[in-house]
Amino acid sequence: MLFIILFRFVYKTRRDDVSRFLKGLCADPKVDCYDLMTALTGKNCCLNASTVDVFLQSEPQSTSTKNLVHLAQTVRDGVLAKYDYGNPAFNIEHYGMPMPPIYNLSNIPKDFPLYISYGGQDALSDPKDVANLLDDLKLHDEGKLSVQYIKEYAHADFIMGVTAKDVIYDKIISFFQRNQ
Incomplete structure (x- = not known):
């Protein structure tokens, strides 16, 4: 409430x-x-x-109403799709189909370097959602997908945690240096 x-x-x-x-x-x-x-x-x-x-x-940072509605649609539907205009005619106008298309994560090149870091306590990037994402990426080249799981971290810890530099940022910088 x-x-x-x-x-x-x-x-x-x-x-x-x-x-x-x-x-x-x-x-x-x-x-x-x-x-x-x-x-x-x-x-x-x-x-x-x-x-x-x-x-x-x-904080709080502003965002558009459309952005918040899109987030709510994703949570409600459990599907990573483009914005649903709520009307088949509007969706056809934007996408050429009555329902918004689902993002095809298999279009990400398998050799494209990806770094995914997530926390076990995160309510926004829920570990179950991340597990679904990782399942979608299961065919990604093994050496190009780096995954970091931090059991005790929640969403704000990644940004403002007193340990974030050592636990997160140093590893991300190292990832970028390896993949230049």
Whole structure:
């Protein structure tokens, strides 16, 4: 319920107003801002108070309504497809078919270097969804697909975790250097 209220508030309010609202909310000792983030991202392991302060300086970022609807369609349908315009005629106009096409991940060249890192506590990039993605990529060249699983990481840990440099970023840089 809190998520729905915050979403409606974020959706109808300018970014600066939302930032002030969140700062005020998090200043209340009865409110645990980690729980607010947990509702959206999963149980993060590696954030601290200064991390949350930095987060509040630049979040929430705006996005389009269409982007949020597309995300909701993907979650609802469990299919990675193009945006559904909700009307067969509009879909035909955009795609030449009444339903939006499903992304064909087998079109990714098998020798294209890919790095996938995911966390066991992530509520946005759910491990079950990542498992489906990895299944779609099972024919990818073995030496070109690097997969990193971090059991204790949730979504925000990848961005703001105090251990992210050592656990994530150094490995990604190494991956890019190997695949120049």
